[in-house]
Amino acid sequence: MVTKNELKESLKSLGICKGMTLEVHSSLSSFGELEGGAETVIDILKELVTEEGSIFMPALRLSKELPLSEEDKKLGITVKIKVLPPDSDRTAMGIVADTFRKLPDTYTGTDTISTSGWGKHGKEAVTGGLDYPIHNGGMALMLGVDIYKLTAMHYVEGITPGEIYERFEPTEAINRKYPPDEWFMEAGHPPVKAWYKIQDMAYEKGLIKETIIGECKIMFFDIWSVVSLYENELRRDPYGLWGMIRHEDAKECII
Secondary structure, three states: OEOHHHHHHHHHHHOOOOOOEEEEEEOHHHHOOEOOHHHHHHHHHHHHHOOOOEEEEEOOOEOOOOOOOHHHHHOOOOEEEEEOOOOOOOOOOOHHHHHHHOOOOOEEOOOOOOEEEEEOOOOHHHHHOOHHHHHOOOEEEEEOOOHHHOHHHHHHHHHOOHHHHHOOOOOHHHHHHOOOOOEEEEOOOOOOOHHHHHHHHHHHOOOOEEEEEOOEEEEEEEHHHHHHHHHHHHHHOHHHHOOOOOHHHHHHHHO
């Protein structure tokens, strides 16, 4: 079992300290067994950053990916996620984030895609989501999860060419069966896991500090230093990043 003190000392050695702003993503099960469970993670983070700092966690009201029926597969569906009601106790965000979201001193947005915040700038979560930590020196703490849980990455995707998204948007037939206000659906996947390219780049540049506590691998880094790598690649070569070819280029190859 990982003890409270072991977790606290390990997080302190990573550099988590008073006044820091954190974006936290976690998998409690990755520890194996942790004394005190989700409450321990939250209590230690609050103790280390104090109320002079801030903690942000995801509060997306989404289920885990659901199994696809044969009919779903025929429709071309590759990802099927249910939008959950506001009073849902458990979401795909994990028990640490779900516990954090329900605490009386936590501020949480009301939209399906929301963020929870605590501390000096915690209220920023309600109106700005992760804008505050992204643009004010916030650090990302990934407890047993990798870059594909880093919600901040989505905040620069507005510059992605629309054609990339259009290739994987649900068809009208999918939307009739699964209304968009009740479901998050995808129809296909890019051939390359682009975010892992960014994660590899971040490691190569020495931007990510890591440690292991029990069975849990922990990553710690400046949010913007990593997210900006993604933004730069989206500007430089978005199709190459995702392993795709523009329709125009494909037509030229055929000609």
